[in-house]
Amino acid sequence: MKPFTLTAPLDVPEALDQFRAGSAYLAGGTTLVDLMKLEVLTPGNVLDISLLPLRGIRPRDGGVYIGALERMSDVAEHELITAAYPVLSQALAASASPQLRDMATIGGNLLQRTRCGYFRDPAVACNKRVPGSGCPAIEGANRMHAILGTSDACVATHPSDLAVALVALDASVELTGDGGHRRVPLAGFYRVPGTEPHLETELRPGELVAGVALPAVPAARRSVYIKVRDRQSYEFALTSAAVAVAVSDGIITEARVAAGGVGTRPWRLPAVEQALAGAPMRQEAFEAAVAHAADGARPLSQNAFKPALLRRTIIRALMTLAA
Amino acid sequence: MEDTHDAAVATLAGPVTVEVELRVNGQVRRLQLDSRATLLDTLRERLGLTGTKKGCDRGQCGACTVHVDGRLALSCLTLAARVSGQTVTTIEGLAEDGQLHPVQQALLDQDGLQCGFCTPGQAMAATRLIAAGHAGSDEKIRDHMSGNLCRCGAYPNIVAAVKAAAAELDAEGQTR
Numbered sequence: 129m130k131p132f133t134l135t136a137p138l139d140v141p142e143a144l145d146q147f148r149a150g151s152a153y154l155a156g157g158t159t160l161v162d163l164m165k166l167e168v169l170t171p172g173n174v175l176d177i178s179l180l181p182l183r184g185i186r187p188r189d190g191g192v193y194i195g196a197l198e199r200m201s202d203v204a205e206h207e208l209i210t211a212a213y214p215v216l217s218q219a220l221a222a223s224a225s226p227q228l229r230d231m232a233t234i235g236g237n238l239l240q241r242t243r244c245g246y247f248r249d250p251a252v253a254c255n256k257r258v259p260g261s262g263c264p265a266i267e268g269a270n271r272m273h274a275i276l277g278t279s280d281a282c283v284a285t286h287p288s289d290l291a292v293a294l295v296a297l298d299a300s301v302e303l304t305g306d307g308g309h310r311r312v313p314l315a316g317f318y319r320v321p322g323t324e325p326h327l328e329t330e331l332r333p334g335e336l337v338a339g340v341a342l343p344a345v346p347a348a349r350r351s352v353y354i355k356v357r358d359r360q361s362y363e364f365a366l367t368s369a370a371v372a373v374a375v376s377d378g379i380i381t382e383a384r385v386a387a388g389g390v391g392t393r394p395w396r397l398p399a400v401e402q403a404l405a406g407a408p409m410r411q412e413a414f415e416a417a418v419a420h421a422a423d424g425a426r427p428l429s430q431n432a433f434k435p436a437l438l439r440r441t442i443i444r445a446l447m448t449l450a451a
Numbered sequence: 452m453e454d455t456h457d458a459a460v461a462t463l464a465g466p467v468t469v470e471v472e473l474r475v476n477g478q479v480r481r482l483q484l485d486s487r488a489t490l491l492d493t494l495r496e497r498l499g500l501t502g503t504k505k506g507c508d509r510g511q512c513g514a515c516t517v518h519v520d521g522r523l524a525l526s527c528l529t530l531a532a533r534v535s536g537q538t539v540t541t542i543e544g545l546a547e548d549g550q551l552h553p554v555q556q557a558l559l560d561q562d563g564l565q566c567g568f569c570t571p572g573q574a575m576a577a578t579r580l581i582a583a584g585h586a587g588s589d590e591k592i593r594d595h596m597s598g599n600l601c602r603c604g605a606y607p608n609i610v611a612a613v614k615a616a617a618a619e620l621d622a623e624g625q626t627r
Contacts, residue, residue: 134530227513228510231528
Protein backbone atom coordinates (compact mmCIF):
# COMPACT_ATOMS: atom_id res chain seq x y z
CA MET A 129 0.00 0.00 0.00
CA LYS A 130 1.10 3.58 -0.69
CA PRO A 131 0.96 5.98 2.28
CA PHE A 132 -2.20 8.05 2.76
CA THR A 133 -3.72 10.50 5.18
CA LEU A 134 -6.89 9.23 6.86
CA THR A 135 -9.78 11.30 8.18
CA ALA A 136 -13.35 10.54 9.17
CA PRO A 137 -15.72 13.40 8.30
CA LEU A 138 -18.83 13.60 10.48
CA ASP A 139 -21.35 14.88 7.96
CA VAL A 140 -21.86 15.02 4.20
CA PRO A 141 -20.84 18.67 3.66
CA GLU A 142 -17.60 18.01 5.54
CA ALA A 143 -16.91 14.92 3.41
CA LEU A 144 -17.58 16.79 0.16
CA ASP A 145 -15.41 19.68 1.34
CA GLN A 146 -12.47 17.41 2.18
CA PHE A 147 -12.54 15.59 -1.16
CA ARG A 148 -9.72 16.47 -3.58
CA ALA A 149 -8.35 14.89 -6.74
CA GLY A 150 -6.47 11.91 -5.31
CA SER A 151 -8.96 11.31 -2.47
CA ALA A 152 -11.00 8.13 -2.08
CA TYR A 153 -14.11 7.52 -0.01
CA LEU A 154 -13.87 4.45 2.24
CA ALA A 155 -17.06 2.65 3.33
CA GLY A 156 -16.96 -1.11 3.98
CA GLY A 157 -13.48 -1.27 2.49
CA THR A 158 -13.86 -4.67 0.86
CA THR A 159 -13.08 -3.26 -2.59
CA LEU A 160 -10.97 -0.22 -1.75
CA VAL A 161 -8.57 -1.75 0.79
CA ASP A 162 -8.18 -4.84 -1.41
CA LEU A 163 -7.28 -2.74 -4.46
CA MET A 164 -5.02 -0.44 -2.39
CA LYS A 165 -3.09 -3.50 -1.22
CA LEU A 166 -2.67 -4.55 -4.85
CA GLU A 167 -1.72 -0.92 -5.67
CA VAL A 168 -4.37 -0.88 -8.35
CA LEU A 169 -5.70 2.16 -6.47
CA THR A 170 -3.28 4.53 -4.74
CA PRO A 171 -5.22 7.39 -3.09
CA GLY A 172 -3.09 9.83 -1.10
CA ASN A 173 -6.05 10.71 1.10
CA VAL A 174 -8.71 8.34 2.40
CA LEU A 175 -11.98 9.74 3.71
CA ASP A 176 -13.67 7.22 5.99
CA ILE A 177 -17.37 7.93 5.42
CA SER A 178 -18.73 5.35 7.85
CA LEU A 179 -19.83 8.07 10.31
CA LEU A 180 -22.00 9.87 7.75
CA PRO A 181 -25.77 9.67 8.39
CA LEU A 182 -26.46 7.79 5.13
CA ARG A 183 -28.40 5.02 6.84
CA GLY A 184 -31.87 3.64 7.26
CA ILE A 185 -34.20 1.27 5.42
CA ARG A 186 -37.66 2.84 5.31
CA PRO A 187 -40.87 3.04 3.28
CA ARG A 188 -40.97 5.92 0.82
CA ASP A 189 -43.35 6.83 -2.02
CA GLY A 190 -44.90 3.36 -1.93
CA GLY A 191 -41.45 1.80 -2.32
CA VAL A 192 -38.41 1.59 -0.05
CA TYR A 193 -35.42 3.87 0.50
CA ILE A 194 -32.12 2.27 1.48
CA GLY A 195 -29.31 4.42 2.87
CA ALA A 196 -26.02 3.87 1.05
CA LEU A 197 -24.16 2.81 4.21
CA GLU A 198 -26.55 -0.01 5.10
CA ARG A 199 -24.72 -3.34 5.01
CA MET A 200 -25.55 -6.05 2.50
CA SER A 201 -26.45 -8.59 5.21
CA ASP A 202 -28.88 -6.21 6.94
CA VAL A 203 -30.66 -5.29 3.71
CA ALA A 204 -30.95 -8.95 2.66
CA GLU A 205 -32.79 -9.82 5.86
CA HIS A 206 -34.86 -6.66 6.33
CA GLU A 207 -38.62 -7.15 6.62
CA LEU A 208 -39.33 -4.42 4.07
CA ILE A 209 -37.21 -6.28 1.52
CA THR A 210 -37.77 -10.02 2.02
CA ALA A 211 -41.49 -10.14 1.17
CA ALA A 212 -41.86 -7.25 -1.27
CA TYR A 213 -38.58 -7.74 -3.17
CA PRO A 214 -37.39 -11.36 -2.80
CA VAL A 215 -35.19 -10.99 -5.89
CA LEU A 216 -33.19 -8.33 -4.06
CA SER A 217 -32.90 -10.34 -0.87
CA GLN A 218 -31.77 -13.42 -2.83
CA ALA A 219 -29.26 -11.50 -4.95
CA LEU A 220 -27.63 -10.14 -1.78
CA ALA A 221 -27.62 -13.53 -0.04
CA ALA A 222 -25.97 -15.09 -3.12
CA SER A 223 -23.23 -12.43 -3.12
CA ALA A 224 -19.70 -12.85 -1.81
CA SER A 225 -19.17 -14.45 1.64
CA PRO A 226 -20.88 -13.85 5.01
CA GLN A 227 -17.83 -11.84 6.09
CA LEU A 228 -17.99 -9.59 3.04
CA ARG A 229 -21.78 -9.20 3.33
CA ASP A 230 -21.35 -8.10 6.95
CA MET A 231 -18.78 -5.48 5.96
CA ALA A 232 -19.76 -4.21 2.53
CA THR A 233 -22.31 -1.42 2.08
CA ILE A 234 -25.03 -1.03 -0.54
CA GLY A 235 -23.36 2.05 -2.04
CA GLY A 236 -19.98 0.32 -2.11
CA ASN A 237 -21.44 -2.78 -3.70
CA LEU A 238 -22.78 -0.70 -6.58
CA LEU A 239 -19.36 0.93 -7.04
CA GLN A 240 -17.29 -2.25 -6.75
CA ARG A 241 -14.75 -2.74 -9.50
CA THR A 242 -14.55 -5.56 -12.00
CA ARG A 243 -12.89 -8.84 -11.04
CA CYS A 244 -11.01 -9.02 -14.36
CA GLY A 245 -7.61 -10.49 -13.48
CA TYR A 246 -5.82 -8.06 -15.78
CA PHE A 247 -7.46 -5.04 -14.13
CA ARG A 248 -6.35 -6.37 -10.73
CA ASP A 249 -2.69 -6.83 -11.79
CA PRO A 250 -0.71 -3.58 -12.12
CA ALA A 251 2.10 -5.47 -13.87
CA VAL A 252 0.06 -5.95 -17.04
CA ALA A 253 -1.81 -3.71 -19.48
CA CYS A 254 -5.45 -2.74 -18.89
CA ASN A 255 -7.41 0.01 -20.61
CA LYS A 256 -9.61 0.42 -17.54
CA ARG A 257 -6.65 0.96 -15.21
CA VAL A 258 -4.24 2.68 -17.63
CA PRO A 259 -6.20 4.14 -20.58
CA GLY A 260 -4.69 3.23 -23.93
CA SER A 261 -2.45 0.45 -22.58
CA GLY A 262 -4.40 -2.41 -24.19
CA CYS A 263 -6.67 -5.29 -23.19
CA PRO A 264 -4.99 -8.67 -22.68
CA ALA A 265 -8.35 -10.28 -21.78
CA ILE A 266 -9.63 -10.18 -25.37
CA GLU A 267 -7.09 -12.85 -26.37
CA GLY A 268 -6.38 -14.10 -22.85
CA ALA A 269 -8.08 -15.65 -19.82
CA ASN A 270 -11.63 -14.52 -20.58
CA ARG A 271 -13.91 -17.34 -19.45
CA MET A 272 -15.58 -15.12 -16.82
CA HIS A 273 -15.77 -12.07 -19.09
CA ALA A 274 -18.67 -10.28 -20.75
CA ILE A 275 -20.38 -11.11 -24.02
CA LEU A 276 -22.76 -8.13 -24.12
CA GLY A 277 -21.84 -4.45 -24.20
CA THR A 278 -18.19 -5.16 -24.87
CA SER A 279 -15.85 -3.11 -27.06
CA ASP A 280 -12.41 -3.59 -28.62
CA ALA A 281 -11.04 -1.77 -25.56
CA CYS A 282 -12.65 -3.75 -22.71
CA VAL A 283 -14.61 -6.95 -22.08
CA ALA A 284 -14.72 -6.82 -18.26
CA THR A 285 -17.90 -8.04 -16.55
CA HIS A 286 -19.74 -5.93 -14.01
CA PRO A 287 -19.59 -8.15 -10.90
CA SER A 288 -22.52 -6.97 -8.74
CA ASP A 289 -25.51 -9.27 -8.21
CA LEU A 290 -27.30 -6.50 -6.33
CA ALA A 291 -27.10 -4.19 -9.35
CA VAL A 292 -28.74 -6.82 -11.60
CA ALA A 293 -31.69 -7.13 -9.23
CA LEU A 294 -31.96 -3.35 -8.84
CA VAL A 295 -31.96 -2.78 -12.60
CA ALA A 296 -34.80 -5.30 -12.96
CA LEU A 297 -36.70 -3.31 -10.30
CA ASP A 298 -36.12 0.09 -12.00
CA ALA A 299 -34.29 1.34 -8.89
CA SER A 300 -32.49 4.68 -8.81
CA VAL A 301 -29.38 5.86 -7.02
CA GLU A 302 -29.47 9.14 -5.15
CA LEU A 303 -26.25 11.10 -5.49
CA THR A 304 -25.07 14.07 -3.49
CA GLY A 305 -22.25 16.42 -4.40
CA ASP A 306 -21.17 20.04 -4.63
CA GLY A 307 -23.84 20.57 -7.27
CA GLY A 308 -26.58 19.32 -4.95
CA HIS A 309 -28.71 16.22 -4.81
CA ARG A 310 -29.79 14.25 -7.89
CA ARG A 311 -31.44 10.96 -8.70
CA VAL A 312 -30.24 8.71 -11.54
CA PRO A 313 -31.95 5.49 -12.70
CA LEU A 314 -29.45 2.70 -12.03
CA ALA A 315 -29.82 1.43 -15.59
CA GLY A 316 -28.41 4.75 -16.80
CA PHE A 317 -25.82 5.05 -14.03
CA TYR A 318 -23.42 2.49 -15.51
CA ARG A 319 -21.65 3.10 -18.81
CA VAL A 320 -20.65 0.58 -21.44
CA PRO A 321 -16.88 0.72 -21.98
CA GLY A 322 -16.73 1.95 -25.60
CA THR A 323 -13.39 3.65 -26.13
CA GLU A 324 -13.26 4.91 -22.51
CA PRO A 325 -13.50 1.87 -20.23
CA HIS A 326 -11.93 3.82 -17.35
CA LEU A 327 -15.18 5.83 -17.11
CA GLU A 328 -17.53 3.35 -15.46
CA THR A 329 -20.40 5.40 -14.03
CA GLU A 330 -22.08 8.80 -14.21
CA LEU A 331 -20.69 9.67 -10.77
CA ARG A 332 -18.90 13.05 -10.76
CA PRO A 333 -15.59 13.59 -8.92
CA GLY A 334 -16.28 13.88 -5.21
CA GLU A 335 -19.93 12.93 -5.56
CA LEU A 336 -21.29 10.42 -3.02
CA VAL A 337 -23.91 7.70 -3.42
CA ALA A 338 -26.38 8.69 -0.68
CA GLY A 339 -28.90 5.91 -1.12
CA VAL A 340 -30.98 3.67 -3.33
CA ALA A 341 -34.65 4.30 -4.13
CA LEU A 342 -36.79 1.25 -4.86
CA PRO A 343 -40.10 2.05 -6.55
CA ALA A 344 -43.27 0.13 -5.76
CA VAL A 345 -43.13 -2.97 -7.98
CA PRO A 346 -46.13 -5.25 -7.36
CA ALA A 347 -44.67 -7.92 -9.70
CA ALA A 348 -41.59 -8.12 -7.49
CA ARG A 349 -43.54 -10.10 -4.88
CA ARG A 350 -43.19 -13.01 -7.30
CA SER A 351 -39.50 -12.71 -8.13
CA VAL A 352 -36.32 -14.72 -7.96
CA TYR A 353 -32.57 -14.43 -8.42
CA ILE A 354 -30.83 -17.42 -9.98
CA LYS A 355 -27.03 -17.42 -10.00
CA VAL A 356 -25.05 -20.06 -11.88
CA ARG A 357 -21.45 -20.41 -10.76
CA ASP A 358 -18.52 -22.80 -10.50
CA ARG A 359 -19.06 -23.25 -6.74
CA GLN A 360 -22.32 -23.34 -4.84
CA SER A 361 -21.36 -20.38 -2.67
CA TYR A 362 -18.82 -17.55 -2.49
CA GLU A 363 -18.20 -17.22 -6.21
CA PHE A 364 -18.98 -14.72 -8.94
CA ALA A 365 -21.64 -15.50 -11.53
CA LEU A 366 -20.99 -17.22 -14.83
CA THR A 367 -24.54 -16.13 -15.60
CA SER A 368 -27.37 -14.89 -13.42
CA ALA A 369 -30.96 -13.81 -13.89
CA ALA A 370 -33.21 -11.48 -11.89
CA VAL A 371 -36.79 -12.22 -12.90
CA ALA A 372 -40.16 -10.93 -11.67
CA VAL A 373 -43.59 -11.73 -13.08
CA ALA A 374 -47.20 -10.76 -12.51
CA VAL A 375 -49.56 -13.54 -13.54
CA SER A 376 -53.32 -13.43 -13.96
CA ASP A 377 -55.34 -16.58 -14.83
CA GLY A 378 -52.14 -18.34 -15.93
CA ILE A 379 -51.16 -15.53 -18.30
CA ILE A 380 -48.14 -13.30 -17.70
CA THR A 381 -49.28 -9.68 -17.50
CA GLU A 382 -45.89 -8.18 -16.68
CA ALA A 383 -42.33 -9.55 -16.79
CA ARG A 384 -39.04 -8.06 -15.67
CA VAL A 385 -35.80 -9.76 -16.68
CA ALA A 386 -32.20 -8.65 -16.09
CA ALA A 387 -29.00 -10.65 -16.48
CA GLY A 388 -25.65 -10.71 -14.70
CA GLY A 389 -22.29 -12.29 -15.48
CA VAL A 390 -22.74 -11.54 -19.16
CA GLY A 391 -22.60 -7.75 -19.52
CA THR A 392 -20.14 -4.94 -19.06
CA ARG A 393 -22.95 -3.50 -16.97
CA PRO A 394 -26.13 -5.07 -15.50
CA TRP A 395 -28.13 -6.13 -18.53
CA ARG A 396 -31.89 -5.63 -18.79
CA LEU A 397 -33.58 -7.79 -21.47
CA PRO A 398 -36.63 -5.88 -22.79
CA ALA A 399 -37.06 -8.23 -25.79
CA VAL A 400 -37.51 -11.19 -23.44
CA GLU A 401 -39.90 -9.18 -21.25
CA GLN A 402 -42.05 -8.26 -24.27
CA ALA A 403 -42.10 -11.87 -25.49
CA LEU A 404 -43.24 -13.04 -22.05
CA ALA A 405 -46.02 -10.46 -21.68
CA GLY A 406 -49.28 -12.11 -22.69
CA ALA A 407 -47.72 -15.58 -22.80
CA PRO A 408 -48.88 -18.46 -20.61
CA MET A 409 -46.82 -19.24 -17.48
CA ARG A 410 -45.49 -22.46 -19.00
CA GLN A 411 -42.13 -23.92 -20.02
CA GLU A 412 -42.82 -23.86 -23.78
CA ALA A 413 -43.58 -20.15 -23.59
CA PHE A 414 -40.41 -19.53 -21.56
CA GLU A 415 -38.28 -21.35 -24.13
CA ALA A 416 -39.74 -19.30 -26.96
CA ALA A 417 -39.32 -16.04 -25.05
CA VAL A 418 -35.61 -16.50 -24.25
CA ALA A 419 -34.68 -17.28 -27.86
CA HIS A 420 -33.42 -13.74 -28.31
CA ALA A 421 -31.92 -13.24 -24.83
CA ALA A 422 -28.34 -13.18 -26.10
CA ASP A 423 -28.92 -11.36 -29.38
CA GLY A 424 -25.91 -9.23 -30.22
CA ALA A 425 -23.64 -11.23 -27.92
CA ARG A 426 -19.95 -11.43 -28.82
CA PRO A 427 -18.60 -14.52 -27.06
CA LEU A 428 -14.85 -14.69 -26.45
CA SER A 429 -12.40 -17.56 -26.96
CA GLN A 430 -13.20 -19.18 -23.59
CA ASN A 431 -16.87 -18.33 -22.99
CA ALA A 432 -18.83 -19.48 -26.05
CA PHE A 433 -21.04 -21.35 -23.55
CA LYS A 434 -22.50 -18.16 -22.10
CA PRO A 435 -25.35 -17.41 -24.56
CA ALA A 436 -26.89 -20.88 -24.07
CA LEU A 437 -26.22 -20.81 -20.33
CA LEU A 438 -27.88 -17.41 -20.08
CA ARG A 439 -31.03 -18.65 -21.86
CA ARG A 440 -31.21 -21.68 -19.57
CA THR A 441 -30.63 -19.54 -16.47
CA ILE A 442 -33.62 -17.36 -17.36
CA ILE A 443 -35.77 -20.46 -18.06
CA ARG A 444 -34.77 -21.88 -14.68
CA ALA A 445 -35.73 -18.63 -12.97
CA LEU A 446 -39.15 -18.67 -14.68
CA MET A 447 -39.67 -22.36 -13.85
CA THR A 448 -38.87 -21.56 -10.21
CA LEU A 449 -41.55 -18.87 -10.25
CA ALA A 450 -44.02 -21.25 -11.97
CA ALA A 451 -43.57 -23.98 -9.36
CA MET B 452 -16.25 16.86 -15.23
CA GLU B 453 -14.32 19.77 -13.79
CA ASP B 454 -13.20 19.45 -10.21
CA THR B 455 -14.35 22.51 -8.32
CA HIS B 456 -11.68 22.09 -5.64
CA ASP B 457 -8.44 24.04 -6.07
CA ALA B 458 -5.74 21.56 -5.22
CA ALA B 459 -5.13 17.87 -5.57
CA VAL B 460 -4.04 15.81 -2.57
CA ALA B 461 -0.43 16.68 -1.78
CA THR B 462 2.12 13.97 -2.55
CA LEU B 463 3.17 12.28 0.67
CA ALA B 464 6.86 11.93 1.44
CA GLY B 465 6.43 8.93 3.70
CA PRO B 466 4.22 7.02 6.11
CA VAL B 467 1.46 8.81 8.03
CA THR B 468 1.02 8.12 11.73
CA VAL B 469 -2.44 8.03 13.25
CA GLU B 470 -3.63 7.79 16.86
CA VAL B 471 -5.92 4.83 17.47
CA GLU B 472 -7.93 3.62 20.46
CA LEU B 473 -8.63 -0.09 20.12
CA ARG B 474 -11.09 -1.98 22.30
CA VAL B 475 -10.15 -5.62 21.96
CA ASN B 476 -11.63 -8.38 24.10
CA GLY B 477 -12.67 -5.88 26.75
CA GLN B 478 -9.31 -4.11 26.98
CA VAL B 479 -8.63 -0.59 25.74
CA ARG B 480 -5.29 0.11 24.08
CA ARG B 481 -4.03 3.41 22.67
CA LEU B 482 -1.56 3.01 19.83
CA GLN B 483 0.30 5.10 17.28
CA LEU B 484 -0.09 3.31 13.97
CA ASP B 485 0.82 3.73 10.33
CA SER B 486 -2.43 4.69 8.59
CA ARG B 487 -1.94 1.60 6.38
CA ALA B 488 -1.85 -0.84 9.30
CA THR B 489 -4.51 -3.51 9.01
CA LEU B 490 -6.42 -4.71 12.04
CA LEU B 491 -4.91 -8.15 11.41
CA ASP B 492 -1.29 -6.97 11.58
CA THR B 493 -2.08 -4.74 14.55
CA LEU B 494 -3.64 -7.59 16.52
CA ARG B 495 -0.77 -9.93 15.78
CA GLU B 496 2.28 -7.67 15.75
CA ARG B 497 1.36 -4.90 18.18
CA LEU B 498 -1.03 -6.57 20.62
CA GLY B 499 0.47 -10.07 20.56
CA LEU B 500 -2.92 -11.62 19.79
CA THR B 501 -1.68 -14.26 17.37
CA GLY B 502 -4.80 -16.41 17.51
CA THR B 503 -6.15 -14.50 14.51
CA LYS B 504 -4.40 -16.04 11.51
CA LYS B 505 -3.02 -14.50 8.33
CA GLY B 506 -3.92 -16.80 5.47
CA CYS B 507 -4.31 -15.09 2.11
CA ASP B 508 -4.14 -11.50 3.43
CA ARG B 509 -6.53 -10.45 0.66
CA GLY B 510 -10.00 -11.17 1.99
CA GLN B 511 -10.55 -14.53 0.36
CA CYS B 512 -9.84 -17.27 2.94
CA GLY B 513 -11.55 -16.17 6.17
CA ALA B 514 -8.67 -17.18 8.47
CA CYS B 515 -8.43 -13.62 9.83
CA THR B 516 -12.14 -13.33 10.72
CA VAL B 517 -12.93 -11.35 13.89
CA HIS B 518 -16.02 -9.56 15.20
CA VAL B 519 -16.34 -5.78 15.07
CA ASP B 520 -19.39 -4.55 16.98
CA GLY B 521 -20.78 -8.09 16.77
CA ARG B 522 -20.45 -8.39 12.98
CA LEU B 523 -18.00 -10.44 11.00
CA ALA B 524 -14.94 -8.59 9.75
CA LEU B 525 -12.01 -9.73 7.68
CA SER B 526 -9.25 -8.13 9.72
CA CYS B 527 -6.88 -8.20 6.71
CA LEU B 528 -9.23 -5.85 4.80
CA THR B 529 -9.93 -3.63 7.80
CA LEU B 530 -7.75 -0.61 8.47
CA ALA B 531 -7.01 -0.62 12.21
CA ALA B 532 -7.62 3.12 12.45
CA ARG B 533 -11.16 2.65 11.14
CA VAL B 534 -12.29 0.57 14.12
CA SER B 535 -11.09 3.13 16.63
CA GLY B 536 -13.68 3.13 19.42
CA GLN B 537 -15.51 0.05 18.13
CA THR B 538 -15.66 -3.27 19.97
CA VAL B 539 -13.35 -5.93 18.57
CA THR B 540 -13.59 -9.58 19.62
CA THR B 541 -10.95 -12.11 18.58
CA ILE B 542 -10.69 -15.84 19.17
CA GLU B 543 -8.87 -15.04 22.44
CA GLY B 544 -12.05 -13.31 23.64
CA LEU B 545 -14.47 -16.22 23.16
CA ALA B 546 -13.63 -18.28 26.24
CA GLU B 547 -15.05 -17.11 29.56
CA ASP B 548 -13.48 -17.82 32.96
CA GLY B 549 -11.11 -20.34 31.42
CA GLN B 550 -13.97 -22.29 29.90
CA LEU B 551 -14.07 -22.74 26.15
CA HIS B 552 -16.99 -21.25 24.24
CA PRO B 553 -19.46 -23.99 23.16
CA VAL B 554 -18.34 -23.48 19.55
CA GLN B 555 -14.71 -24.06 20.48
CA GLN B 556 -15.61 -27.12 22.56
CA ALA B 557 -17.75 -28.53 19.75
CA LEU B 558 -14.94 -28.10 17.20
CA LEU B 559 -12.76 -30.23 19.51
CA ASP B 560 -15.48 -32.80 20.27
CA GLN B 561 -16.53 -33.21 16.63
CA ASP B 562 -12.95 -33.37 15.32
CA GLY B 563 -13.64 -30.19 13.33
CA LEU B 564 -10.01 -29.50 12.55
CA GLN B 565 -6.83 -31.13 11.42
CA CYS B 566 -3.96 -28.61 11.21
CA GLY B 567 -6.02 -25.98 13.01
CA PHE B 568 -4.83 -22.93 11.07
CA CYS B 569 -8.30 -21.96 9.83
CA THR B 570 -10.02 -22.86 13.12
CA PRO B 571 -10.01 -19.43 14.82
CA GLY B 572 -11.71 -17.92 11.77
CA GLN B 573 -14.14 -20.84 11.59
CA ALA B 574 -15.07 -20.32 15.25
CA MET B 575 -15.69 -16.59 14.77
CA ALA B 576 -17.89 -17.20 11.73
CA ALA B 577 -19.78 -19.97 13.56
CA THR B 578 -20.59 -17.88 16.64
CA ARG B 579 -21.98 -15.11 14.45
CA LEU B 580 -24.15 -17.43 12.33
CA ILE B 581 -25.58 -19.13 15.41
CA ALA B 582 -26.36 -15.78 17.03
CA ALA B 583 -28.03 -14.60 13.81
CA GLY B 584 -30.22 -17.74 13.71
CA HIS B 585 -28.76 -19.30 10.56
CA ALA B 586 -27.96 -22.73 12.05
CA GLY B 587 -31.35 -24.23 11.17
CA SER B 588 -30.12 -26.69 8.53
CA ASP B 589 -26.89 -28.20 7.21
CA GLU B 590 -27.43 -26.32 3.97
CA LYS B 591 -27.71 -22.97 5.75
CA ILE B 592 -24.71 -23.73 7.94
CA ARG B 593 -22.61 -24.63 4.91
CA ASP B 594 -23.67 -21.45 3.14
CA HIS B 595 -22.89 -19.27 6.14
CA MET B 596 -19.52 -20.98 6.67
CA SER B 597 -18.52 -20.70 3.01
CA GLY B 598 -16.32 -17.67 3.62
CA ASN B 599 -13.91 -19.84 5.62
CA LEU B 600 -11.65 -22.16 3.65
CA CYS B 601 -10.21 -25.33 5.22
CA ARG B 602 -7.44 -26.83 3.14
CA CYS B 603 -7.46 -29.99 5.30
CA GLY B 604 -11.05 -30.56 4.21
CA ALA B 605 -12.63 -30.87 7.66
CA TYR B 606 -15.88 -29.39 6.35
CA PRO B 607 -18.34 -32.19 7.34
CA ASN B 608 -17.02 -32.16 10.90
CA ILE B 609 -17.11 -28.36 11.02
CA VAL B 610 -20.81 -28.47 10.04
CA ALA B 611 -21.40 -31.10 12.74
CA ALA B 612 -19.62 -28.88 15.28
CA VAL B 613 -21.73 -25.83 14.40
CA LYS B 614 -24.89 -27.90 14.74
CA ALA B 615 -23.80 -29.30 18.10
CA ALA B 616 -22.81 -25.87 19.41
CA ALA B 617 -26.09 -24.34 18.23
CA ALA B 618 -28.03 -27.06 20.07
CA GLU B 619 -25.92 -26.55 23.20
CA LEU B 620 -26.42 -22.78 23.15
CA ASP B 621 -30.13 -23.28 22.48
CA ALA B 622 -30.35 -25.55 25.53
CA GLU B 623 -28.53 -22.92 27.58
CA GLY B 624 -31.10 -20.44 26.29
CA GLN B 625 -28.48 -18.04 25.06
CA THR B 626 -26.42 -17.17 22.05
CA ARG B 627 -23.28 -15.79 23.52
